[in-house]
Amino acid sequence: MRLSVAAGLAGAAALGAGAALVVASATGIVDSTTVVSAPATTVVASGSTATSAAPPVRGRSSRASFDPAALYAARAPGVVTIYANLGVNGGAQGSGFVVDDKGVILTNAHVITNAAEAQTNVQGARAVYVEFSDGERVSAEVVGWDLFSDVGVIRVSPDDHALVKVPLGDSSQVVVGEPVAAIGSPFGKQTSLSVGVVSATGRSIDSLTPGFSVANAIQTDTPLNSGNSGGPLFDGDGRVIGINAQIDSTSGRSEGVGFAIPIDIARRSLEQLVATGRVRYAYIGIRTQDVTPGIADAFGLGAERGALVVGVEAGTPADAAGLRGGSRTEAYNGLDVTLGGDVIVAIGGQKVSSSEDVSRIVSTQLTPGRAVPFTVVRSGARKSLQVTPRDRSAGNP
Numbered sequence: 001m002r003l004s005v006a007a008g009l010a011g012a013a014a015l016g017a018g019a020a021l022v023v024a025s026a027t028g029i030v031d032s033t034t035v036v037s038a039p040a041t042t043v044v045a046s047g048s049t050a051t052s053a054a055p056p057v058r059g060r061s062s063r064a065s066f067d068p069a070a071l072y073a074a075r076a077p078g079v080v081t082i083y084a085n086l087g088v089n090g091g092a093q094g095s096g097f098v099v100d101d102k103g104v105i106l107t108n109a110h111v112i113t114n115a116a117e118a119q120t121n122v123q124g125a126r127a128v129y130v131e132f133s134d135g136e137r138v139s140a141e142v143v144g145w146d147l148f149s150d151v152g153v154i155r156v157s158p159d160d161h162a163l164v165k166v167p168l169g170d171s172s173q174v175v176v177g178e179p180v181a182a183i184g185s186p187f188g189k190q191t192s193l194s195v196g197v198v199s200a201t202g203r204s205i206d207s208l209t210p211g212f213s214v215a216n217a218i219q220t221d222t223p224l225n226s227g228n229s230g231g232p233l234f235d236g237d238g239r240v241i242g243i244n245a246q247i248d249s250t251s252g253r254s255e256g257v258g259f260a261i262p263i264d265i266a267r268r269s270l271e272q273l274v275a276t277g278r279v280r281y282a283y284i285g286i287r288t289q290d291v292t293p294g295i296a297d298a299f300g301l302g303a304e305r306g307a308l309v310v311g312v313e314a315g316t317p318a319d320a321a322g323l324r325g326g327s328r329t330e331a332y333n334g335l336d337v338t339l340g341g342d343v344i345v346a347i348g349g350q351k352v353s354s355s356e357d358v359s360r361i362v363s364t365q366l367t368p369g370r371a372v373p374f375t376v377v378r379s380g381a382r383k384s385l386q387v388t389p390r391d392r393s394a395g396n397p
Contacts, residue, residue, distance in 0.1 A: 010092040010093065010094045010108065010110055010111045010116070010226065010227070010229040010230070065236070066179035066195075066236045068181055068193060068195050071181050071234060071236070071238050072181070072183065072193045074238055075166055075183060075232070075234060075238050076133050076183055076191050076193075077132070077133050077134075077164040078097055078098045078163075078164040078165055078166035079095065079096070079097050079098075079133065079166070079183045079184065079191060079231060079232060080095065080096050080097065080098065080105060080130045080131060080132055080133075081093065081094075081095060081096075081130070081131040081184075081185040081188075081190045081191070081227075082094045082095060082096045082105075082107055082111055082112065082128060082129070082130055082131075082140075082154070082230060083128070083129045083130075083131070083137075084111060084112050084125035084127075084128050084129075085125055085126045085127040085128070086113075086114050086117075086125050086126065087114075087125075087126050089114040089117045089118070091125075092110070092111050092112075092116075092125075092229075093185065093188055093227055094107055094108060094110075094111030094112075094184075094185070094227060094228075094229040094230040094231070095107065095111075095183075095184035095185050095227065095228055095229060095230045095231030095232075095244070096111070096130070096152075096154065096230045096231065097166050097183075097231065097232045097240065098163050098164060098165045098166060099165055099166070099168065099270065100165055101158060101163055101165060102155070102158060103155045103156040103157055103158045103163060104143070104153060104154075104155050104270075104274060105130065105140065105153070105154045105155065105156065106151070106152070106153060106230070106232075106243060106266060106270060107151075107152045107153075107154065107229070107230030107231075107243070108150050108151065108152055108229045108230040108243060108245050108261075109145035109146060109147055109149075109150045109151055109152040109208060110150060110152075110208060110229065110245075111152055111229050111230045112124055112125050112128055112142055112145060112152040112154060113125065113145050113147075113152070115145075115147055115208050116208075122145075122147065124142040124145065125142060127139070128140040128141070128142055128154055130154070130156050131190060132161055133190065133191045135190075136161055138156050138157070138160040138161050139156070139160075140154040140155060140156045141154060141155050141156075142154055143155050143273055143274060144273040144277060144278070145273075146269040146272075146273065146279040147207070147208040147209050148207050148208070148209050148212055148214075148279070148281055148363075148392065149207070149214055149261055149265050149266065149268075149269050149279075150207065150208050150214065150243075150245050150261055151243065151261065151265075151266045151269035151270065151273075151279075152230065153269075153270055153273045153274060166232060166234075166238075166239075166240055167238065167239045167240065168239065168240050168263050168267060169235055169237075169239030169240055169241045169263060170239075170241070170263075170264065171216070171218065171241045171242060171262035171263045171264045171265075172262075172264055174198055174201055174218055174235070174241050174242075174262075175198065175201070176197075176198050176199065176200060176201060177197055177198065178197060178198050178235060178236060179195065179196075179197055179235075179236045180195070180196060180197060180198055180220055180222055180233055180234060180235060180236070180241070181193060181194070181195045181196075181222070181233075181234045181236075182194045182195075182196075182220075182222045182223075182224060182228060182231060182232070182233050182234070182244055182258075183231060183232060183234070184224075184227065184228040184229075184230070184231025184232075184244060185227045185228070185231070186223075186224070186225035186226060186227040186228050187225060187226060187227050188227055189227070194222050194223045194224070195222060196220050196221040196222030196223070197220065197221060197222075198218060198219070198220055199219045199220055199221045199257070200218075200219035201216070201218060201219070202215075202216055202217075202356055203216070203217040203218070203219045203259060204217065204356060204359065205217045205245075205246055205259050206246075212392075213359060214261060214265065215265075215356055215359040215360040215363055215364070216262045216264075216265070216356070216360055217242075217245075217246075217259045217260065217261060217262060218233065218241065218242045218259065218260040218262055219257060219258070219259055220233065220258050220259075220260065221257070221258075222258060223258070224244050224247050224258035225247075228244045228258075229244060229245060230243060230244070230245075231243070231244050232244070233260040240263050241260070241262070241263050242260025242261055242262050242263055242266075243260055243261040243263070243266050244258060244259075244260050245259060245260060245261050246258070246259040247259070264364070265363075265364060268364060280367070280368055280391060280392075281363055281368075281391070281392035282362050282363070282366035282367060282368050282389030282390070282391075282392065283316070283317070283362075283368070283389055283390055283391065283392035284316060284317045284318045284323075284362060284366075284387055284389050285312065285313035285315075285316025285317060285318045285319060286309055286310075286311065286312050286313070286316075286318045286323060286325070286358075287309070287310045287311040287325075288307040288308060288309055288310055288344065288355040288358050289307070289308050289310050289337070289338065289355055290307065290308070290354045290355050290356075291303060291304070291305055291306040291307065291308050291343055291354075292304075292305070293305070294332070294333070295308075295332055295335075295337055298332055299330070299332075299337065299339055300380070301343050301377065302343065302377040302379075302380040302381075303343045303345050303377045305345075305352075305353040305354070306343040306344055306345040306352055306353065306354075306377065307343070307344040307352050307354060307355045307357065307358045308326070308337070308338065308339075308341055308342075308343050308344075309323055309324060309325050309326065309341035309342045309343070309344065309376075310325060310326050310338040310341060311325040311326065311338075311341075312324065312325040312341075317387050317388055317389050317390055318387060320388075321374070321385045321386060321387040321388070322385055323341075323342055323374065323376070323385060323387070324340070324341050324342045324378065325338075325340075325341045326338035326339055326340045326341040327339070327340035327341070328340055342376035342377065342378050342383075343376060343377040343378075344358060344374055344375070344376050345375050345376065345377055345382075346373075346374070346375035347361045347362070347366075347372060347373075347374055347375075348361070348365070348366070348372045348373060349373070350365075362389065366389050367389070368389050368390050368391040368392075369388065369389070369390070370388070370389070371386045371387065371388040372386070372387055372388075372389070373385065373386055373387075374386075374387050
């Protein structure tokens with residue numbers, strides 16, 4: 001069975017005087033993006049006497065030049081272990097990493113909330129503690145969380161412990177085969193290193209909110225286990241390219257297939273949570289499937305690549321704009337293809353080659369309330385439809 005482990009990488013924990021806490025399991029979360037506090041600060045930080053910049057590792061690394069020991073020495077001080085008291089839901093132990101000199105730390109939403117247990121009314125941890133690589137533990141405040149992308153933000157006081165921030169990379173530049181390293185606290189073993197390679201890119205993984213997915217997830221063969229949740233996935237140059245979040249497993253333990261939330265998506269959530277107190281996502285209300293040259297040729301779709309609209313939800317922005325969904329299903333080489341709908345080939349001038357492109361563009365680049373042209377192929381002819389997205393919420397499945 002698959003562990004779509006929204007919480008499968010967040011381990012059981014004990015807080016303070018030996019209180020046994022339970023591990024959460026990934027069940028349906030129906031709440032939307034939530035914030036506990038919304039301080040008007042920025043993620044870009046200025047210098048501080050309590051903070052030091054992490055030393056560079058090297059130029060961009062190849063598998064031949066990859067030096068895990070140097071990377072670990074440079075980045076481990078910026079990686080932390082997180083302990084969360086979830087009240088009646090027990091607690092969780094995960095990982096995180098420092099991103100600025102004001103004490104902002106990135107992690108997963110499921111590490112610092114009851115999202116894995118709650119069906120409604122997702123709430124933040126009653127108390128959160130951060131343990132640094134030197135063993136010192138300090139209290140932290142929950143800034144906010146984004147259930148859609150499984151991103152959580154907490155903050156510690158820079159007066160409580162010297163901070164070493166880690167640099168954020170560019171997940172859009174990640175390539176299959178490049179070396180990566182994960183630093184975190186699997187099974188509570190603080191500041192542990194595991195290494196591997198990127199085994200795939202552009203994966204779609206389950207969101208904490210049912211009916212949605214996280215686009216462009218990074219797949220890695222780097223061993224990830226319970227407690228790695230929220231920790232950084234570094235490229236060979238020591239830049240964070242993702243937040244370790246899920247595994248595909250039949251045993252509940254690492255079997256070579258792990259997934260990280262791409263840092264480009266996490267950065268968007270981080271900036272909005274810290275700056276405005278919430279994360280906004282666009283919603284249009286369609287279901288799509290990939291168009292390949294073979295499918296296009298077999299059914300005369302008029303576009304070799306794109307996203308075939310399978311269904312349009314009634315009363316949604318896509319419905320209002322006139323997008324058409326499929327009306328019949330036919331088989332193609334063992335695959336069911338829903339035909340009769342529009343083929344999306346561009347959104348806002350950006351080329352669409354797959355359903356993944358639609359998910360990525362809508363979730364990361366469109367703004368609720370701002371109209372954008374969707375270029376579609378309908379009955380062999382190109383049309384442009386103006387779609388005005390609205391805010392994604394639990395009511396928009």
